[in-house]
Amino acid sequence: MAMIKSPVVLLVVYMTAMVAVVVAELQSFDHAVKSDGSLSFLVVGDWGRRGLYNQSNVAYQMGKVGEKMDVDFIVSTGDNFYDNGLIDVDDPAFYESFTNIYTAPSLQKQWYSVLGNHDYRGNALAQLSPALIQKDNKWFCLRSFILHAGNTEIFFVDTTPFQDKYFTETEHNYDWRGVLPRENYIADLLKDVEIALKASSAKWKIFVGHHTIFSASHHGNTQELVDQLLPILEENEVNLYINGHDHCLQHISSSDSKLQFLTSGGGSKAWRGDTNSWNPKEMKFYYDGQGFMACNVTNDKIQLAFYDIFGNVLHTWSVSEYTHSSS
Template identity: 35%
Template sequence: MRGRSSIFGWLILVGLVTTTCRSPSAELATPALPIRVLPNSVTFFALADWGVGGLFHQQAVADQLNQYAGSLSPSFLVLAGDNFYTNGVQSVNDPKWQLSFEQVYSGSRLPQAFEIALGNHDYQGNVQAQLDYALKHPRWQLPARYYTKVFVSNGVTVRLLILDTSPFINAYRQTPTAYPDILQNTDRQLQWADSVLTHSTEMCTIVVGHHPIYSAGADHGDQPELINQLLPLLQKHKVPLYLSGHSHTLQHLSNGGVTDFVISGGGGAPLGSIADSSRCAFSRASGGFAVISANTDSLQVSFVNQGGHLLYQFRKSLPH
């Protein structure tokens, strides 16, 4: 019960926000299982801010992931950080592995590959333990703090570039006692990402980081460090999608450029709220996850809530 007790302590500290803010133009929820992914595509699901011991909406979201996986057959699932509240895990034997991951994401239809990013709450614990867990548990795919993989299906190639964004954030770097091992070499990470993107030949490249670049969330807004350091890299390489969490909301922002910004932070933690919905193509303070599919010329993103209803969907052409 230690994992659950720490979660309750965290809630007392930050408060439980249960807002129903949404963008004025947001579609009404439609009946369950209405989504059709792009034909001949690579499909995957994505969510962040999830590890709360199955409490709140985490289990409901996990159940819908399993339900949708039965009909959409995703190749993998992205967990975009804040994997264990409130202070990560302490070892590979920490009870949170069972409470927040193994027992929650146990559906038989779920894909066998969970691609993991690290979040700020993970840095408040033992990051190395999350890397070590991957060595003996093949579903937990975390080969390094940042890494890249290529997925191929139906003749379509998709590159996933997963970054470690917490070391970029000044507030964490200034309090290293609260964030052990936060003082990473971010220049090296950016140089690596630039090299990967320069040599990539896949039909679609999607970049993942825990922290958003742009966000209309009242809980977590724009991230100046990433606007200054990461955004130019995305623009240089015409990356079509940057996927993140951190704000406990669902958002789609386009900001008028080639890159669209999707926040899928409704994985389980208490919800945030939307500060300015006019900035978003879509925004909702809701539990849920994203369904993403890409084929030879298009990318489609859908948001599904914890009740299994389609909230929003958009499609864009891929740059060539």
């Protein structure tokens, strides 16, 4: 379990075995790196389907790659439980889609998760509750927070409230407790992110959110993030933006900055053939099947690899202070 790095003021409200936590600023946590200063982790998104749609096969390969890499933790890009999040902290889906699926020894590390739009369709506070940590201590989920790991900072950002359509559609109900008034929530989050980035001295800066910024798949670009979040990331020289939401594996480069856009949303159900055209100079990789991403970070390099459900390496990419390469 990561340790809180800096104290923050918390207001805790108890509601029938549910704990709602209102945080005055982004919480920061430390995660230890290896003795040589390196860091490795896996990224999976859009997974929680009780093992169906190849979720179990993805989990199996994650376990093998995780053991080989000796991963330090796992990142979830959201939509953790389909179709409508968790009912409450006692929902059996937590065990059936998480604990009973990711059973490999190498995956018994800390999981750092954000909420996706499907998670907000259920009881969003359930996934944020400490009660789930008591059920499975590798689970960790907050709306937004910062993870410090050696020379790397990973910013986990709650992207669902940014999308206008979730506040106007009538097909689904969303749990907006702790988010409303929305305008204040987004303004405060963007301010806290910008302050934290400007204060950061990390060599590598990585962002994790559920929603795409850029994508050639079903959902496409998230214009609200393009307009509001992207300028902050580019101004502060963020290296990677990692997301789920689109059920594919994808790598898009930026023509305007060093920022790379990485989709790891292939944790279970994939969308075959649901692809839109994209500038081939920016589209480094696209795969419309299930799989996950692996990341290794050293003092002078980030290395990425995308895997399918058979353990095949589909795409690799690396960046150092001076060079970019991909294959």
